[in-house]
Amino acid sequence: MHEFSQINTELGNRFAQHLSAINRDVLPTETKTLWRDIAVRYNETQRAYHTLRHVRQLFEQFEQIVSHLHKPHLIALALYYHDVIYHPIRSDNELKSAKYAVDQLKGYLNDEQCRYIYALILMTATHQLSELTDDDKRSDAAYLLDTDLSILGTPWPEYERYARAVRQEYAHISVIDYRIGRVTVLQKLLAHPKLYLTSYYYERLEQQARENMEREISLLCAS
Structure with missing residues (x-):
């Protein structure tokens, strides 16, 4: 509080x-x-x-x-x-x-x-x-x-907390349906040639963000 x-x-x-x-x-x-x-x-x-x-x-x-x-x-x-x-x-x-x-x-x-x-x-x-x-x-x-979108490019522990919080907001969705929907969202983001529109963020966060999302997809598909 x-x-x-x-x-x-x-x-x-x-x-x-x-x-x-x-x-x-x-x-x-x-x-x-x-x-x-x-x-x-x-x-x-x-x-x-x-x-x-x-x-x-x-x-x-x-x-x-x-x-x-x-x-x-x-x-x-x-x-x-x-x-x-x-x-x-x-x-x-x-x-x-x-x-x-x-x-x-x-x-x-x-x-x-x-x-x-x-x-x-x-x-x-x-x-x-x-x-x-x-x-x-x-x-x-x-x-x-x-x-x-800067949260996507944070170090993995912080990204993982973000991912857990998003899952909590969708607690009403079944595990299977959430997995399908979340993977779809992440894959659409990864399909963009560039996640970040400014050179400031692209240079600092692009690589980490893509690694984070790919890791989350792997975890979701393995669960």
Whole structure:
């Protein structure tokens, strides 16, 4: 409980800073209300991986790449909201999260900013860049997508914890069905010529990520 409180406070303060950097008129009470709702959702019982710990891990990555970003505060808000709606049995979580983000933020951001955050969150469903024409936006989107996949390139013990947490979220699925579905997902990722869109992440994590996923596939097929 202490860890959750610490993460909650840390991420809540960050959220307030990023939103206030975009809109100086936002009131502290408003940011607290917005954050409280985000935190409650990431603490839902059906989550094991898509929790505030996941968000914290993303912001550890964010700190490493923030100097590469053109609109860091918008990218930060997209990270906060990208999994705000999450039910393992549904396939439209990203769409619902995108809509939810815009609904919550439209009173504080302009229309263009809302459209961009909406597009960013939708892209996390496929981890492929959409038809963004602005080079700066495409670059920022690539970093966001790579950040979201950074867990794949962590050392094996951390990857293994991630894989176990994902399995826990799908506890309602039989062993055989989960094995088939998970292997399919991993093989689709491995089929991409490059997992990571930015040279920063490709150089650091690509090889480890592929080794991790291939190892997980081997373990799943052997079980």
